[in-house]
Amino acid sequence: MKNMMKNTGRKIKKYVKEDPVGFISFLMILLFIFLAVFADFIAPYGINETQYMKPKAAPSMEHIFGTDELSRDIFSRILYASRISLFIGFAPTTINLIIGTFLGMIAGMTTLKWVDTLIMRIVDIVLSYPFMILAMAIVYNLGASTKNLFLALILVGWAGTARTVRAQTLSLKNSTYIEAARSMGVSKWKIMIKHILPNIRSLLLVLYTMSIPVAILSEAGLSFLGFGAQPPQTSLGVMVSKGRTYLFDAPWISLAPAIYILLLSLCLNFFGDSLRDMLDSKRSER
Template identity: 40%
Template sequence: MVHSASIARTIRSQPLASLGIALLAFFVLCAVFAPWLAPHDPNQLNLDGRLLRPGLGHWFGTDELGRDILSRTLYGARISLTVAISVVALSLAIGVVAGGLAGFYGGITDAIVNDYLSNAFLALPGILLAIAFVAFLGPGLFNLILALAISGWVGYARLVRAQVMTVKGREFVEAARALGASDARILGRHILPNILQPLIVQAAIGMAGAVLAEATLSFLGLGIAAPAASWGSMLNDGRSHLFESPHLVFFPAVAVMLCVLSFNFIGDALRDLLDPRTRLSAGL
């Protein structure tokens, strides 16, 4: 069990963990309070103020349509965090069910999930699979989340399968089975709580990948439909003005980089905090 003292020592021993938490808290605040923090309407056009450089009136400048880049960057945090949380939650739900059944029952169930379904999805790179799904379903927030979840559940399923196969033969599981517990109760009440630690770490790192994947698809025009503000679509809009107005690309690119780094830093800290061998070697 992880105590608050262990958490405090981990944060003190890993400055990057504190930085990751601070960055994530900053992006969450930006996403939640975007309507109050944004100095302008993110979709308001001002053709007389096109491609303005950063200044007092527009701290991050304006884009080719005169829209305020700071406001669009703040609203872009909403989309990125929504996609990250939704994709990981849906991928994790599919992976827990599929991997749990495969690892618990084995046999034909394991062969179908692990040998056929997982290998079929792993045969193509995840981003290409997501591009194919979005191109087929059409752009939009829901379709984007669904496409990324469909292409990302395999990693969680294989992790859950391996963990379930390790835990299902332990004494407390055999004791629950001897007392007449159903398979669903054994999986939900006895096995799943004991495999949460690696899932939490994988989910934190998976959110970083989801943010990057959303930006990639939006950059390709397959993400959130215009005129919604998205960091990837902002990068796509600014690439034609890269040399004369580099601020169009700089600010959304920095936002993507910092958001991805925050999840990676937190994932590394959680791995060190939740791994007993790491805690013992570090004296935590």
């Protein structure tokens, strides 16, 4: 147990020394998640609690990000709003990764040409439309809400993962160990689960971390345009949208949530880059 703790400590020290930006980004991501989960205990005010005498108050010790047009504390609202943004970032991305991995491996492993063609033509159709435009069209027809935004991100977000996983599966299925497993009568499903999946998990992990900020920015952009959370719900994108009316006399109403989105997305991207570099270095060592 002591040796395992020592080895873990050495690995962490090595990671901090080699990539401090990635390590700090990881800690910041944990902080963002912690603030969102425990917003009820950390936020100094309620999400809709109004300080009647302080509309559009500038940032101060009492209200570190100021107040909005209804005298609500912006910092507190950001903590609560980040729950939806983080949920939209992690949940659809997780589902997209599962769907894309499953369909990509099937397309790569199948001996039925029509199955591969069908899956990849659907992927081509989804990827042929700009991501935001297609998501907006789906939400517009279903109605603006967080639930429909969630559904739209799932319907359009799996295609890129499916194409990448298919390419990796095609490169792996002719490997010696796959041929040996096939000659021993191992089924395709077992080959996919026990041989293909473990060999692409590092790729999937990088895809996952890089897709989360895309989902968060998509939610912010769609909510900014009115296709996301609807009152009384709020999200970071909704806060930015609501504050644009007061951009010249109270810019902090929009800038505070916008900077929060920026920092969250940058941390996720930096950590994704760090993870990719770390996994690539391990491959080269092998």
